[in-house]
Structure formats: C-alpha cells, structure tokens
Amino acid sequence: MQNISEEWRDPASRDGEGHGDGAQGKPRADAERETLMMELTRLVQKSVRESSWWERRGIDCSILTAAFISLPAGFLLLGSSQLLYFLLGLLIMGIAHAVITVKGTHLASHGALSESPAWADFWAVFFIEVCGSFSARAGVQAHVKMHHAHTNVIGLGDSSTWKIPFLPRSVYLFIAPLAVPIITPIVAIGQLKGQSPFQIVRTVLCVCLGFFSQYYLLRCVSGLSCSSALVVMLLCRAMFSLPYIHVNIFQHIGLSMFSATHRPKRIYQMTHGVLNLPRNPLLDWTFGHSLINCHVEHHLFPFLSDNMCLKVKPIVSQYLKEKKLPYLEDGYVSRLRLFFHKYQELMVFAPPITELVGIQ
Ligand SMILES: [Zn+2]
Numbered sequence: 001m002q003n004i005s006e007e008w009r010d011p012a013s014r015d016g017e018g019h020g021d022g023a024q025g026k027p028r029a030d031a032e033r034e035t036l037m038m039e040l041t042r043l044v045q046k047s048v049r050e051s052s053w054w055e056r057r058g059i060d061c062s063i064l065t066a067a068f069i070s071l072p073a074g075f076l077l078l079g080s081s082q083l084l085y086f087l088l089g090l091l092i093m094g095i096a097h098a099v100i101t102v103k104g105t106h107l108a109s110h111g112a113l114s115e116s117p118a119w120a121d122f123w124a125v126f127f128i129e130v131c132g133s134f135s136a137r138a139g140v141q142a143h144v145k146m147h148h149a150h151t152n153v154i155g156l157g158d159s160s161t162w163k164i165p166f167l168p169r170s171v172y173l174f175i176a177p178l179a180v181p182i183i184t185p186i187v188a189i190g191q192l193k194g195q196s197p198f199q200i201v202r203t204v205l206c207v208c209l210g211f212f213s214q215y216y217l218l219r220c221v222s223g224l225s226c227s228s229a230l231v232v233m234l235l236c237r238a239m240f241s242l243p244y245i246h247v248n249i250f251q252h253i254g255l256s257m258f259s260a261t262h263r264p265k266r267i268y269q270m271t272h273g274v275l276n277l278p279r280n281p282l283l284d285w286t287f288g289h290s291l292i293n294c295h296v297e298h299h300l301f302p303f304l305s306d307n308m309c310l311k312v313k314p315i316v317s318q319y320l321k322e323k324k325l326p327y328l329e330d331g332y333v334s335r336l337r338l339f340f341h342k343y344q345e346l347m348v349f350a351p352p353i354t355e356l357v358g359i360q
Contacts, residue, residue: 094239129206138191152273181237
C-alpha cells in the first residue's frame, strides 16, 4: 500500500491546493474534500490489509498463467486440417492474446503484478514490449502518468488518442480498430524518439522477440505457410480490437471534462469523469475488472489488481452513494448507441468544460 502516499503527491491531488486559498473558508473546505478521499482510502486500505496474497495478486497472476498455458494447445490446433479444430485454435490464441496484451499489459503498467519494484519493472517490459509490441516507457507515460493523473483534463488526459474525426462513424467504430495490431508497432517506433540508446535497443529487441517467436511457432509447430502465419497473427491480434477501442472511449468520452487550470479535487474528478460498464464474463477475463465493471475503482486506486478492484467495489460504490457523489454506470450497447448517434458532437467538436460549481 506504499503507493497510496504517491497518489496524494500526484498533480491531480495537489492541484486544488494551488488556487483560491486566500478566500476565507476555502482551506477548511479543501480539508473536508481531502477527508472524503482519505476516508475512502482508509476503508480500501483496510480491505487490502485483510486480503490474502491470493486475493491481492494470486487470482490475476493465475489467469495470466492460464493464458500462457493454453498457447501450446492453440498452436497445435492451428495446425489441424479440420476447419473446426483450426477455428478453435484461432479462438484460443485470440483470447490468450487479449488476456496477455490487454489485462497483462494494463496490470504490468501499474506495477500491480508484483510487490517488488524490480520484478514490476521486469513484468512491464515483458508484457508491454515482448507481448504488446509497444514501448514500456511510452506506455507507462501515456497511461499511468497522463491518462490516470489527468483523467478528462483537456489537452492532457482527455482520452483523445483514438480520435480520427475525418472517418465516418461506422468506419471509426467498427473497421478502423481492426488496424490496431498494425498501428501499435508503428506508433511504438515514433515513441522511441527521445529515449536513451539502451531503451531503444531493448524495445526493438523485445518487440522483435515477441513478434518472431509467434511467427516461428506458427511456422514450425502449426506448420503454416509464411502468408498463412501472418494472416493468423493478424486475426488473433485483431480479435478483441473492437471492444478494446470501444471500452477505451465509452468510459471517459462524453463525461465531464475539466480545464487544466480549474480542475476539481481527485475524488470529484474521478467520480464525474469515469464510468463503469456492466460485468461481462468474456471481457472480465480478457480485459480485467479494472477496465470493465470497476473502472471508477481503478481510477481512484490504480495500484490495485483486477480482483482487488472487484473486492472493494461494494465499499467504493456505497461510500460514493452515501456522500451523494456520482457513481456512473451504463451498458455497453447503450454507450455504443450514444456514440453512434452523437458521433459528431462527441468525437469531432471540442467537448464542453464541465463547470463543477463549488468544487474547483
Ligand atoms: Zn489503468
């Protein structure tokens, strides 16, 4: 739980202290608001302390291990001449790839897979670079240091990376995401600019190691031709691209946006700018609870594993409701419908900055 103190030092938490302190009564109001976050933090801390290692990390590590264990079966089935077995192999590899590259890279980027900082760094490089074909340094910077620290702050963490306003809405929502496996390593190359020679060499070697290991096994174990191996790799890597992009945009875009100079306290920022989707067995396993039905909890306590986010969900939701704070939830189809019908408004024009009267 050493990261809780870091939470309190991040810019999102500090920002509100920098303005308006001269007004009488403001310091007391700020203290009351900090008390809300501190009180909730204490409740969550208590739950974490009372949890076993199995609950804190074991369950999520086991799901990731299961994904790796399923890979030999996937490679063998992909070598079958029977269509049904081949499709089963494709499905196994696609699901395993999603578990490893979405759930695995996300937890690794937050250092949630190990209590040891050295192991946490190792897992970040392994999952993000070897498995995810992206730069670990750039991934942590974009996700943890920008998106989490500046959630829905315009120009900083406003979830704008997947905004391609010139595309028609159907292409944007249902076709362009299929190119994510191709776009990811290309973006990774661009992100190498400014990194140290050691980091550049490491990232290039790790990305190549991940890519060519899968290619080699598809050729040698599955017995596929060069072009078939590449097509299978693309299909597996793109299998969950649509929900991946959908989840990314559904949970933030269209909610309250904040100005970088007038941002609310952390608890208000996260409760107004983050939304939970309902539980879904497939996405719970592949993406993890923190990206699906516990996204609010994840933004309030980003260092928790998926299973711990699920465990503290009743504590967090009850606390926020008691304090009359929003606890935003909506269905996947409902959000998809909203984005489809209000695409221009949500994706093309700059969103309005939310005026949260009295809490800036
Ligand atoms: Zn995160």
